[in-house]
Amino acid sequence: MSGSGLRVAVTGPTGDIGVAALRALDASPAVGRVVGMARRPFDPAAHGLSAKVGYQRGDVLDRASVAALVDGADVVVHLAFIVVGDRGEARRINTEGSRNVFEATVAAGVGRLVYTSSVAAYGFHADNPQPLTEDVPPRATESFYYSAHKAALEDVLDDCVAAAATEAWVFRPCIVAGPGALTLIETTVRMLPVYGQLRLVRQALDRVPLLGPVLPDPGMEFQLVHTDEVAAALRAAVEGIGPPGRYNLAGPGTMTVGRMARACGWRSVPVPGAAVGALGAVAGRVPGLPPEIGWLNAFRAPTLMDTAKARRELGWEPRSDAESTLRETVAAARAAGVL
Numbered sequence: 001m002s003g004s005g006l007r008v009a010v011t012g013p014t015g016d017i018g019v020a021a022l023r024a025l026d027a028s029p030a031v032g033r034v035v036g037m038a039r040r041p042f043d044p045a046a047h048g049l050s051a052k053v054g055y056q057r058g059d060v061l062d063r064a065s066v067a068a069l070v071d072g073a074d075v076v077v078h079l080a081f082i083v084v085g086d087r088g089e090a091r092r093i094n095t096e097g098s099r100n101v102f103e104a105t106v107a108a109g110v111g112r113l114v115y116t117s118s119v120a121a122y123g124f125h126a127d128n129p130q131p132l133t134e135d136v137p138p139r140a141t142e143s144f145y146y147s148a149h150k151a152a153l154e155d156v157l158d159d160c161v162a163a164a165a166t167e168a169w170v171f172r173p174c175i176v177a178g179p180g181a182l183t184l185i186e187t188t189v190r191m192l193p194v195y196g197q198l199r200l201v202r203q204a205l206d207r208v209p210l211l212g213p214v215l216p217d218p219g220m221e222f223q224l225v226h227t228d229e230v231a232a233a234l235r236a237a238v239e240g241i242g243p244p245g246r247y248n249l250a251g252p253g254t255m256t257v258g259r260m261a262r263a264c265g266w267r268s269v270p271v272p273g274a275a276v277g278a279l280g281a282v283a284g285r286v287p288g289l290p291p292e293i294g295w296l297n298a299f300r301a302p303t304l305m306d307t308a309k310a311r312r313e314l315g316w317e318p319r320s321d322a323e324s325t326l327r328e329t330v331a332a333a334r335a336a337g338v339l
């Protein structure tokens, strides 16, 4: 990497958060060069990015590719992950791939490591304090691979940087959405046929017959954060604003499945939260179900986060609330033919 300003290496720049992160880093006067790495072909110029942003294809499971990416970087941003996917592939990429990135970053003497953990690291537990602050220790929901990976990787990261010169900024975003982040809608659309077959939904429909797609609504509130606001927090960390540490990220306000269903032009039926939770707990062990079903675990218990620390330490000011973030996401999903 060459040029003045910070040299930033980004894994997973092609995903929901990644493209927004590239835009935010491109716009940062403190950043001189950004190089992203993921597996698919990707042209930064086609996304309106300047020549400051480069891209190379590579896999985080390939230690040589990771070492080459982080060599000479001032900051590494690690986003590469399997959020929804095959359990086996997710385990390898999330755990081995992330360890490769953490170890290579430390071995290369990189000063700053920025990593997106998740609200899922806290686990979805009825006895979690509400709202969650960063002082609450992660306690994974072990039956949900994503939650287990996120909690375990925070420990792995701590071990990797413990005796190193590398400082780590670890973000715990809630569900991310926005016009460039359609995963929330895409995964929900893929789950619609499954929801239609669930006994708890069919029983509810017997009482209130409805036509068209239906979401089971446990009535629980959840948070949303806009990709651009996550990118703003990542940029702050890349620039070295605020102390290293853990930071919750969530936009103002909350969402429910019922309100989301209406925004998508669907219906919802009230179902007992405990039943959705029980389903989530066993879902990962039932063959033939889509991997998205694991996300039902997120509805086992309310898991709302306090974001005062990011606001105070990083000057982070999310302006998009849950309603407006969802509205933008739904409009983009309609334009893209996802809805």
Ligand SMILES: NC(=O)c1ccc[n+]([C@@H]2O[C@H](COP(=O)([O-])OP(=O)(O)OC[C@H]3O[C@@H](n4cnc5c(N)ncnc54)[C@H](OP(=O)(O)O)[C@@H]3O)[C@@H](O)[C@H]2O)c1
Pocket: 011, 012, 013, 014, 015, 016, 017, 018, 037, 038, 039, 040, 041, 058, 059, 060, 061, 078, 079, 080, 081, 082, 083, 084, 093, 097, 116, 117, 118, 119, 172, 173, 174, 175, 176, 177, 183
């Ligand atoms: N989206 C959310 O709601 C959310 C919430 C909280 C935290 N997070 C965290 O934020 C990070 C980014 O999430 P996202 O929503 O942007 O995910 P995403 O849209 O699924 O993108 C994942 C990225 O990882 C890359 N990737 C996957 N496997 C890879 C491999 N073996 N080698 C190199 N790159 C690989 C993908 O590119 P290729 O497929 O081209 O390789 C893509 O760029 C993840 O750590 C995620 O857990 C996301």
